[in-house]
Amino acid sequence: METHSQRMKKRSFSRKASINIELGKEGQLVPPGIWAGNSIGVFTSGGDSQGMNAAVRAVVRMGFYLGCKVYFIKEGYQGMVDGGINIVEATWSSVSGILQMGGTIIGSARCKDFRERKGRLTAANNLVQYQITNLVVIGGDGSLTGADCFRQEWSGLLDELLQNKSITEQQRANCKNLNIVGLVGSIDNDFCGTDMTIGTDSALHRIIEAVDAIATTALSHQRAFVLEVMGRHCGYLALVGALATEASWVFIPEWPPGGDWQDKLCKKLSAERQLLQRLNIILVAEGAIDDTGNPITAEAVKQLLSDRLKMDTRVTVLGHVQRGGSPSAFDRILGSRMGAEAVLALMDATPETPACVISIVGNSTVRVPLVECVQRTKAVQAAMDARNFEEAVRLRGKSFQNNLNTYRLLSKLRPPSIIKNSTDKPQHNIAIMNLGSPACGMNAAARSFVRVALTKGYNVLGINDSFDGLLSGNVTPMTWTKVQGWSGTGGSLLGTQKQSAQDVGIGKIALKFSEYKLDGLMIVGGFQAFLSACQLADAREMFPSLCIPIVAIPCTISNNVPGSDISLGADTAINEITDICDRIKQSATGTKRRVFIAETMGGYCGYLATMAGLASGADAAYINEEKFGVIDLKQDVEHLKDKILNAGVLRGLVLRNEMANENYTTEFINQLFSEEGYPVFTTRMNILGHVQQGGYPSPFDRNYGTKLAAKGVEWMSEMIATFSTPNGPVRTGNADNVVLLGMLKRHLTFTPVQELAEATDYVKRIPKEQWWLKLRPLLRILAKHSEVNYETVAEMANIDEDEDEESSTLFSNDDLHD
Known part of the structure; x- marks a missing residue:
């Protein structure tokens, strides 16, 4: 009999259409000077x-x-x-x-x-x-x-x-x-x-920054704002921007509205104002059309809202601002x-x-x-010219389709008062909590969870302050309006604590599950969330109330949770570190030659130091996964001296993960570089600290959190329907239904947490295999460390359109984002 994991993997990796390309070499060593x-x-x-x-x-x-x-x-x-x-x-x-x-x-x-x-x-x-x-x-x-x-x-x-x-x-x-x-x-x-193409993620940053700034003035005056964004033939920027900013409506070329769109838009905005929503954001791609091919302009939308709803409406055309600024x-x-x-x-x-x-x-x-x-x-444009918009969306790829489907799901959501629940079905209670250190994206996930769950007829509970809040009764019903505006907010509005289920007592937690009659739980957090999910799964035989579907969403700046290539919050943290490093280097402009030593967070995981090093042009990034000694440090000093004396470079940057080595501390490295680098350069030390956890969520983290939570609710709904007992409570009786939902390559994948145990280093709290380590040689080469052999990271493979593939932005950003 198939396990739940096997079923989910089949769904995630089924082959559709592909661009056939030739398989190539991966892992080949490329010595210097061979070409x-x-x-x-x-x-x-x-x-x-x-x-x-x-x-x-x-x-x-x-x-x-x-x-x-x-x-x-x-x-x-x-x-x-x-x-x-x-x-x-x-x-x-x-x-x-x-x-x-x-x-x-x-x-x-x-x-x-x-x-x-x-x-x-x-x-x-x-x-x-x-x-x-x-x-x-x-x-x-x-x-x-x-x-x-x-x-x-x-x-x-x-x-x-x-x-x-x-x-x-x-x-x-x-x-x-x-x-x-x-x-x-x-x-x-x-x-x-x-x-993802080069520049898309930065353009999304400009759009999100503009909407966040506009939202404050719109809230003050209860205004509606219509923003025109670029996208003459492709609505990606408008679509993802709408997801990330909680826009009330979006117009894109690939999804033209019907002839009655004016009535539907006015009806939706009127309903939102009746719920005391003080602002409305509408995004219009510059190539937006209706289903007959007539252009839809920002000015036309503004006129509609002003004339029919008497709304104070403003138009902002972002234009080339989207192309500008730092990447x-x-x-x-x-x-x-x-x-x-x-x-x-x-x-x-x-x-x-x-x-x-x-x-x-x-x-x-x-x-x-x-x-x-x-x-x-070109076939995409041909399909749109032929008014075959469904085919156009399909040709855009699964990433675009998933973004559109998620937006459709959220845009169709109506307040619970409009939903008529069937009286012959028992009402199920599902809850969400945050666990571990705060990270950007937690609130976007919470908003998506609450609204999708409410439309499915569930009673939604928010557990404040993690397990401590559960035991003390700090559990509140979540409403439609309570989560308005959460996507763009950093930190954790539900509150979060660094603890595990075992720390507070699994028996006590089980009693509270019974008291609140929970039929499903989503835990959004870092390694503690994964660890607690494992502990709850292991205790199911002793406590029947724990036999409910539980989804863990990896959310930590450290990106150290197994079962996912990228954790929610990591992209925002990398952007914060990169921005700080830019400012640090800029601070030395016009002064004597200087090297900065900066310490990043991440525990034993060197993801932040490595990726921020690539993004900021660091000369070196010291991490625990890659052993180094005093000879390596001395070589890097000589490398920096050579660059400054012979290559015309005036500044250097060295990053160190906080747990890179217990003896070679940031202070030690700073003193060593200062002593050995004199008189060629001076040094300054910077401990970046908790600023890495702050800021506003990046477009990727807002979008990623929204989609993770929505997909988690869909899975939870399936499990509740499958395992509901005749008298109401859900009893799965199976640890296979405690899962971690993460992105593996380009797929959102559910993996039972107990299957991840062998792939986890519990002492250092990191996965045993980490994909990003293959980027380490590139960081060295781009910093002129010519003695390093480069391990190629390209692979020739099929570009598949799979059911659950996602763009990563650091990848696929989609990357995310890689």
């Missing part, structure tokens, strides 16, 4: 997006690591055609200090000349003069398509140049093949074949990983290898056939 003698050109084309500079930096430094010359091709295809001062050899210092900069330092332009063969002939000649036969193009689908066309024409162009005596026979022989690798830079996230931590890491992998893909390319795009799928970089992805992207 010496080759030249790479890197350029950005089309609209700019935050994170492009991170990709450019990674291309340059990975190219140097492999022994290549790297050239900037400034102003995109226009610079390639114009040549001259637009093609410049890159140096190490030319990409120093650009990681935190938005836009692109090498410029971007749209080029009419390159669309003609004459322009491409001139561009080919300019590349041959520098022996550039490898190109990394960073742009949208139009830029990538142009690059592939250029590649296909390359041989004919060289023949023509030879015939015209513009190049020599030797140059023709040396440059006979052109290799192309693409990186998708687009804030719209409109390219099929990748979970988010996710986009910096995404650009860095994609740029490094692009160089490796060029190294592996042969004349028969099709042009590829570097993409992020789950927590891995993959190489995807460029032509197939472009064809699929």
Whole structure:
């Protein structure tokens, strides 16, 4: 008989449609200097997006690591055609200090000349003069398509140049093949074949920041605000922005409303005002239409609300603000990983290898056939032009579908007073609690849990202050309006304590479960939440009241919970650390040469130090998982001295995880670097502390928390329906129904907590296997640690559209986010 885990995994990983691509190598060691003698050109084309500079930096430094010359091709295809001062050899210092900069330092332009063969002939000649036969193009689908066309024409162009005596026979022989690798830079996230494109997460940050700022003035005056966001052909920004900001309504091209949308919108907003909601936010993608193809503009929506509802309504067009500002931590890491992998893909390319795009799928970089992805992207627009919107949404991929389905679920929610519960069914009580240290995203999960559960007819209880609150009776009924505005709030509004079930007494907890007649429980928290779920599962034979469905949601900045690649709250923490590191480095501008030693949280898990190190351009990040000694520290001092004396770098940054080593403390490292680095540089020490747990939740954490909780309630509802007894109470009698819901690769997956026991180091409170450790060599290479062999992290695999796949943003951000 199948276990619940097997059933859930089948559901999570069933194959649908895929873009077929060739399997490649994973885990291959790449020694330094093995591609010496080759030249790479890197350029950005089309609209700019935050994170492009991170990709450019990674291309340059990975190219140097492999022994290549790297050239900037400034102003995109226009610079390639114009040549001259637009093609410049890159140096190490030319990409120093650009990681935190938005836009692109090498410029971007749209080029009419390159669309003609004459322009491409001139561009080919300019590349041959520098022996550039490898190109990394960073742009949208139009830029990538142009690059592939250029590649296909390359041989004919060289023949023509030879015939015209513009190049020599030797140059023709040396440059006979052109290799192309693409990186998708687009804030719209409109390219099929990748979970996230470079710039999307940063654009979401700008939208969320704007809505959070507008909400305060809207609350003061009971106003409605209509915000127009970018997305002429793709509604991703508007859709995810609506999920993250609790928007009352969203208009996107892929999901056009029917002809009566005006009536429905007015009815919904009127109902919300009757519930004493003081503000309404409506997001409109610039390409929004109704089901007949007529445009829906922000101004038209404003006029509707003003005329029919007499609402004080304002319009804000965010425009190019969404493209600006410093890139988010996710986009910096995404650009860095994609740029490094692009160089490796060029190294592996042969004349028969099709042009590829570097993409992020789950927590891995993959190489995807460029032509197939472009064809699929164009098929989306063709489906929308044909008014086949269901097909358009399907072609967008499962990540987009899941976002849309979650929004539909929450947007259809009505207050409990409107729901008519069946009188012949017993009313079930389900509860939610937070456990462990506070982390951003807890409140978004609580809001989603409460509202989805209320619409299913459950009595929802909020357990304040963890198990202590349960034992003291600090349990309150949760209402529709009580959780209004929770998604954008940091910390834990329910209150949370660092404790486990065993600490307070499992027998006492079981009595309280009976007293409140609980039929389901969601625990949102860190390792303590996972540990308590395990303890409750183990005690089920002794206490029947514990035999209810229990879902643990991993929520901790440390990202140390097994069963999930990314924990709720970690993305916000990485952004906080990255922002602080930017400010720390900026504080030394104009002063003498300085190295900063900063300590991050994370317990024994080095995730924060590693990912923040990648995002902030750290020279080193010391963690417990990677052993180091005084010789390693001394080598890093010499490396920093060399960079400062010979590479023109003025500042350095070293991160240390708080439990990296009990002897090599942050103070010790600071003193060692200060002594051994003198007189080349001075040092300053910074303990970042609890600021890492603060701030407003990032777009990823708001969205992730919302979807985790909604999916958890759906699962809990299934279990309650399956295991309800005739007289009412739910009794599963099975530890298989105490699960952890997390993201594994790109899938939201339920795993029984007892199955995770063998994969857990309970002493250090970390999983035994951690996917992000494969990024450690990249951090060193980008900081000029040339003695490190690079372990490739790319894998050639199918880009699957699965039932429960999700974008991670640090991945898939989707990444999340990776």
